[in-house]
Amino acid sequence: xxxxLDPTDARPLYLQIMDEVRRALVVGTLRAExxxxxxxxxxxxLVVNPRTVSQAYRELEREGVLYVRRGQxxxxxxxxxxxxxxQLALARAVAKRALLDARRNGxxxxxxxxxxxxxxxxxxxxxxxxxxxxxxxxxx
Amino acid sequence: xxxxxxxxxxPETCAVTTRGLxxxxxxxxxxxxxxxxxxxxxxxxxxxxxxxxxxxALKLLLNLERADSGVAEVFGLDTGRHGPQVRAQVGYVPExxxxxxxxxxxxxxxxxxxxxxxAWDHGYAEQLISALDVRRERRIGGLSKGDTRRLxxxxxxxxxxxxxxxxxxTDGLDPIVRKRVLALLAEHLADSPTTVLITTxxxxxxxxxxxxVGVLRAGRLVAQMTRDALQRTVRRYRIELPDGxxxxxxxxxxxxxxxxxxxxxxxxxxxxEREVTDRLTGSGARVRxxxxxxxxxxxLALLPDDGAR
Numbered sequence: 001x002x003x004x005l006d007p008t009d010a011r012p013l014y015l016q017i018m019d020e021v022r023r024a025l026v027v028g029t030l031r032a033e034x035x036x037x038x039x040x041x042x043x044x045x046l047v048v049n050p051r052t053v054s055q056a057y058r059e060l061e062r063e064g065v066l067y068v069r070r071g072q073x074x075x076x077x078x079x080x081x082x083x084x085x086x087q088l089a090l091a092r093a094v095a096k097r098a099l100l101d102a103r104r105n106g107x108x109x110x111x112x113x114x115x116x117x118x119x120x121x122x123x124x125x126x127x128x129x130x131x132x133x134x135x136x137x138x139x140x
Numbered sequence: 141x142x143x144x145x146x147x148x149x150x151p152e153t154c155a156v157t158t159r160g161l162x163x164x165x166x167x168x169x170x171x172x173x174x175x176x177x178x179x180x181x182x183x184x185x186x187x188x189x190x191x192x193x194x195x196x197a198l199k200l201l202l203n204l205e206r207a208d209s210g211v212a213e214v215f216g217l218d219t220g221r222h223g224p225q226v227r228a229q230v231g232y233v234p235e236x237x238x239x240x241x242x243x244x245x246x247x248x249x250x251x252x253x254x255x256x257x258x259a260w261d262h263g264y265a266e267q268l269i270s271a272l273d274v275r276r277e278r279r280i281g282g283l284s285k286g287d288t289r290r291l292x293x294x295x296x297x298x299x300x301x302x303x304x305x306x307x308x309x310t311d312g313l314d315p316i317v318r319k320r321v322l323a324l325l326a327e328h329l330a331d332s333p334t335t336v337l338i339t340t341x342x343x344x345x346x347x348x349x350x351x352x353v354g355v356l357r358a359g360r361l362v363a364q365m366t367r368d369a370l371q372r373t374v375r376r377y378r379i380e381l382p383d384g385x386x387x388x389x390x391x392x393x394x395x396x397x398x399x400x401x402x403x404x405x406x407x408x409x410x411x412x413e414r415e416v417t418d419r420l421t422g423s424g425a426r427v428r429x430x431x432x433x434x435x436x437x438x439x440l441a442l443l444p445d446d447g448a449r
Binding site for chain 1: 181182183256319322323324326327329330331347348349351368371372375378388428429431432434435438
């Protein structure tokens with residue numbers, strides 16, 4: 001599992017860590033029963049107060065995403081996988097960033113959406129679709 | 141600028157508390173009625189320009205210098221009356237690189253300090269010595285700034301004190317060693333419950349380790365809050381202005397950056413986002429964009445940009 005913290009992101013660090021774990025579940029780099037790094041390891045890697053990592057793990061445990069096996073460490077719960085809700089939450093975050101950037105450049109929503117489709121179509125004809133589509137069950 | 145405090149849910153116990161702590165050197169005010177609160181288990185970064193009073197604050201906490209007035213407490217002990225007991229519980233990296241004992245070798249000083257602390261962890265000291273590449277046979281007088289810092293860090297950490305006071309701990313370290321030191325600190329905190337008070341004028345050097353931030357300006361503590369509160373409270377606004385616009389009064393603008401020709405300004409403003417936006421909108425301006433800032437930028441907004449202390 002790769003966890004990246006964005007220094008310009010004003011969200012609390014423990015939330016960023018939680019989101020990174022969820023993202024790893026959605027994209028499949030983290031799966032049920034996988035071990036996650038120890039608090040100590042992740043704190044040293046990210047250079048954060050270990051209490052921040054503990055807080056993120058504790059919240060994820062409460063949500064049923066992670067569980068602690070006594071003396072063995074922390075693992076991904078068997079029921080946990082990147083579900084539709086988490087996928088949508090990630091999509092919303094991406095959309096917000098894109099919108100912010102678009103507004104800064106004086107672009108409207110329609111212009112942005114249209115251009116995204118165009119660029120995606122261009123890329124597909126060039127290389128074929130490589131990223132799993134998000135719109136498998138669009139209507140829910 | 142007025143004092144910024146954010147009523148965050150402060151934990152009930154503090155490792156370090158000062159009340160009205162003041163210190164002058166001749167005519168110069170070093171600390172002016174400082175009420176500092178460092179919660180248990182926090183990594184508290186005290187930020188300020190050179191000469192803002194950061195080092196003085198740490199020295200008063202250790203009773204290495206006497207306060208003119210006010211109280212400093214470490215774990216509930218009055219530092220003015222219980223200096224030795226307080227110092228026994230603190231790992232200290234001093235501001236100065238000339239650690240004294242220039243004739244001694246590093247190995248001899250390590251032995252000397254180890255004997256002073258009953259809690260000295262010899263195994264851990266060995267790990268630190270090798271991780272930080274401290275050479276026992278070298279004489280202290282011949283060490284470079286970076287060498288001295290690494291030795292000082294071993295001395296501060298190896299007895300696993302409940303409080304670390306680190307005065308510019310990364311000063312003199314190259315970027316690779318700095319990264320290693322910060323990772324070591326994170327591991328240290330995971331292994332032994334510790335409160336850390338770090339002073340620096342380069343907050344980016346301690347990166348994400350900080351979870352509380354205090355800002356000293358000319359001896360006054362103008363802000364202390366959690367990292368999250370700081371990033372929530374200081375934001376950058378892009379504002380479109382009508383002709384003849386007057387800014388709302390009492391708006392704490394840290395860094396105006398005007399683009400007059402375009403009728404658009406970019407300001408860093410201190411305050412809750414909704415409130416600031418409401419006031420700007422109420423004054424006739426249009427808020428086009430609000431962005432959050434990296435911790436360092438947010439903290440710098442609370443420091444004067446005129447170089448004054």
